Amino acid sequence: AIYPTGITPKSLKPPEQKVYDLIVKRFLATFGDWAMRETITVAIAVKDEIFIAKGTTTKERGWHVLYEPYVNLKEEELPPLAAGDEIVIKKITLLKKETQPPKRYTESSLVKELEKRGLGTKSTRAAIIETLFQRGYVAEKSLQATKLGIxxxxxxxxxxxxxxDEQLTKRFDEDMELIIEDKKKEEEILDGAKDVLTGILTKFRKQEKSIGAELREAWQETQDKQNTLGDCPICKKGKLVIKKGKYGLFIACNQYPECTTxxxxxxxxxxxxxDAVCEACSTPMILVVRKKKRPEKLCINPACPTKKLTTEEKKEVKAAADKPCPKCGTGTLVLRTSVYGSFLGCSNYPKCRHTEQLNG
Ligand SMILES: [Zn+2]
Ligand SMILES: [Zn+2]
Ligand SMILES: [Zn+2]
Known part of the structure; x- marks a missing residue:
């Protein structure tokens, strides 16, 4: 959740000001009173055909007051009607329309759907969706099931x-709520759940091999797709993919051994x-996600012009070569490059792991 810190921002640009305003008002609105809306549905019989008219109006504005101008609800008032009233048909229009397929779920509409179906609890729903992404069962912002997921x-x-089975999951989640609300004992529910799960898992274990064999191909395909960065800039034929080697992850062209990039x-x-290429050198880029840091987009090309040293930095590198490493005392600091750019590292690496940033 995003919330304002209480520090008033200075000199925001108009679009930023708007976003900030939205966040603040949304935050305040969560403390507002309930709003009340009334929906009237009228079923009108024309011969034997039933036509439906619906109108919704706000009765009490509650939190809407705090959330202006972002409340986005239609006010549709129906004329006063009572059951059994006869109405006059003024005009009949025949419309030709096609039904639209339902939209894909987004993270938030999926949370709502889970809520509706009684799956997950308030504290687990966001994590459930996160798991779907991490395991590669879904991809994209408007959620798409991957081949593996299907x-x-x-x-x-x-x-x-x-x-x-949705019903089983639902039962477990309901049981969980019962524990939270102190309506049932933890032990009682856990014992029951253990019995059910032991049964399911014993059966699963026996079929593990067949299940694995049937999933293998889809897993590989999804994995390959999620590990592909883009076209190989050297051979222009292959694709760059993330691979796991002896020393960890690296990127290689899938045309190996013809291309050894x-x-x-x-x-x-x-x-x-x-899912982007570097503006400076057209090499595919990676997204690095580290704990407590914003995800960083980096060009993988160490020779990229964006990573070239400035004159100041070149001086620093020269100066460092004449001084011993402050950690081990025997090495000297030499220029090293990584995807993050250039830095100084001890010449005794990997024995000595001392590094320093370039300040230039
Ligand atoms: Zn290549
Ligand atoms: Zn680049
Ligand atoms: Zn050293």
Missing amino acids: RIVTVLSKYSPEII TFKLPQNGLVKPA
């Missing part, structure tokens, strides 16, 4: 339908394709 459901409904990857943090 395959998982197909395979599990064949071998272990209980695992993906490789790039280094940072070993700290989660690396994903950024």
Whole structure:
């Protein structure tokens, strides 16, 4: 959740001001009173055909007052009617329309759907969706099931339908609520759940091999897709993919051994394709996600012009070569490059891991 800190921002640009205003008002609105809306539905019989008219109006504005001008609700008032009233048909228009397929779920509409179906609890729903992403079952902002996600459901409904059974999940989540509300004892519910789960897992174990075999191909395909950065800038034929080697993750062209292009990857943090190429050198970029840091988009090309040293930095490198490493005393500091750019590192690496930033 995003909330204002209480520090009044100075000199915001108009678009930033708008976003800030939205955040503040949204925050305040959560403390507002309930708003009350009234919906009137009228069923009108024309011969034997039933036509529906609906109108919703706000009765009590509650939190809406705090959330202006962002309240986005229509006010539709129907003329006063009572049951049994006869109305006059003024005009009949025939409209030709096609039904639209439902929109894909977004993270927030999926949370709402889970709520509606009684799946997950307030504190677990966001984490459930996060898990879907992490395991590669879904991708994109408007959620799309990956081949792996679809395959998982197909395979599990064949071998272990209980695992993906909504009713079972719903029961566990309801039980969880009962514990929270002190209506049932933890032990009682846990014992029951253990019995059910032991049964399901014993059955699953016996079929583990067949399940794995059926998932393998879809897993590989989804994995490849999620690990592909873009076109290889050297051979222009292959694709650059993230691979796991002896020394951790690195990038290689999938046309190996014909193309032996490789790039280094940072070993700290989660690396994903950024789905973009560097503006300066047209090499694919990566997104590095590290704890407590904003995700960083980086060009993987160490020779990228954006990573060239400035004159000041070149002087620093020269000066460092004449002084011993402050940590081990025997090495000297030499220029090293990584995807993050250039830095000074001890010549005794990997024995001595001392590094210094360039200040230029
Ligand atoms: Zn290549
Ligand atoms: Zn670049
Ligand atoms: Zn050293």
